[in-house]
Amino acid sequence: MSPPAPHPRTHPGLAGGVASGVAAGALWGLVFLAPQLLPDFGALQQSVARYLAYGVLALALLVPRWRRATAPLGKAEWRALVALSLLGNLLYFVLLASAIHAAGGAATALIVGLVPVVVTVAGVRRHHASGPRLRALAGPCVLSVLGMALVAVDAVRAGRGLNSDAASSIGGLACAVGALVSWSAYSVGNARWLERRPDISSRDWSLLTGVATGGLALLLAPLALLWDASAHEPGAWLRLLGISSALALFASVVGNAFWNAASRRLPLSLAGQMIVFETLFALLYGFLWEWRLPGLLEIAAIACLLGGVLWCAARHAPAQAPAHAG
Template sequence: MLIGTLYALIAGLMWGLVFIGPLLLPEYPAALQSVGRYLAFGLIALPLAWLDRAELRRLRRADWIEALKLSAVGNLLYYVCLAAAIQRAGAPLPTMLIGTLPVLIAISANRRNAGRDGRLPWRRLAPSLLLIALGVACVNQVELQALRHDPAADPWRYLGGAALALVAVVCWTWYPLRNADWLRDHPGRSPRAWATAQGLVTLPLALAGYLLLWLIMHIGNSSFALPFGPRPGVFIGLMLAIGLFASWLGTLCWNQASQRLPTLLAGQLIVFETLAALGYAFLLRGRLPEPLTVAGIALLIAGVVWAVRVKPEPIAASA
């Protein structure tokens, strides 16, 4: 349990890095940042695949198809929506919405994995849902106040960012559940090799997405400087860093945690990603968060801690 929790903590610290990419590259389209990140992830996975070649040969066709699904939804689609949400609504609100994942995953696991992991009593889970909802509301209020005082702000752009963040939440509610299913069904398999497999199948998807985006921009006579934009050095360096630390190392650590922890508990520990992302975002802003934002973060943490303390009950015991 302790080792699994530490792996989840490291994964959260690594995944928090993905929230700063859109802030450091605001002029880059979200789709380009997504395919760029996962193109880097796929290229990094190529030499790593040689180290895991024996494990990768054990994967069957169904395993590769599952890795492809996980990569398409949990990698590419998720990050397109998240990056676009951060560019439109800023970092705090999308980060807080992503912060609801622990309880959303627990609720989903409560329905689909009860036979394996036990069932959470709904009445004991309700207070955590209320605390998390209040926390998101507090942060949203601060961001809306900032919009009202900014004459150049676009409320519709902010709402669009919130909607995209919700799509990202759906993607990442689905991903850890399906990923944990595979890992728990294959306890003898290497979590590192499974992370590398996802990187390998992401590579052709990201490459195709990059070429398609380039073609669309060319046909539309876009002024954006392809293939690497107006700051190629920053873009390439950031994509490689996020691809290595967030995509591969983060996935590796999360796979290690998922193989050691019940899905319900592992889902709660995604809160580490939220806290890391908020910390990185306010460091980039160069100022402390507003008191109401701090209160919202505290409520979010309290809600997740409350949910973690609710122990799953075996179905036989609750029947």
């Protein structure tokens, strides 16, 4: 039996949900470094390697209790897992890696960083959606967009793109927009399924998504090998394996588990704002990778992004109820 629905103005576990969202963003931000660490491999190869590793790891964790974890699933749930795996994992990462190679990490983080605004708007427009109305969240959304715009201005002014060819950069920005659409659709769809099936734990749903993603990656493996027939040194393949395995563990298994916990504890309008932390951590890791301090515009952008999230959280806080485990 499903637990009784909370009062429409009540959001149990707000603090825990926000903490889970921050943790997920910190781990997902690592993904933006992968294309820079693996310049010899194409986006499809990186995606297939990462999600094959994710699938193997998720399956290994589920094997001891496979029957119990899959017993509640019907055809509709498996179809949803496959669709979510394609949108939020394979397609998203291919588009993201392509965008970073062609347009640079900062510009890509900027565009993908608009996911919080898209998801927040989708959350408050949902039928019977709880939490404040869109008008009350307009300020936080505008502040987030301003932060993204400052990142864009700084990236263009500093010329930090990885590819100086105009046509290629435009293609990269188009890939970034595609990644934005793909991840937004995943975020909304995943939150709805977690809400629809409260009897399935966040951890199991994450691991089952990994199994579905691994299956799709296995189907795409021959295409990934044929797409780029370039010869690679053994050390390059070992680097691909190591980075893919690390991303599978930290970004996919652990990061997705944190995100599902946040999605279950927070209203979609607030959960969407949590994705801002992926952008913030992506920028932080980028600064560490380039071994430099952020410029004034970048500091202003980070302040706007954090301000938007905290402002959005404050709009929900008056309705907070005592936290409980999600």
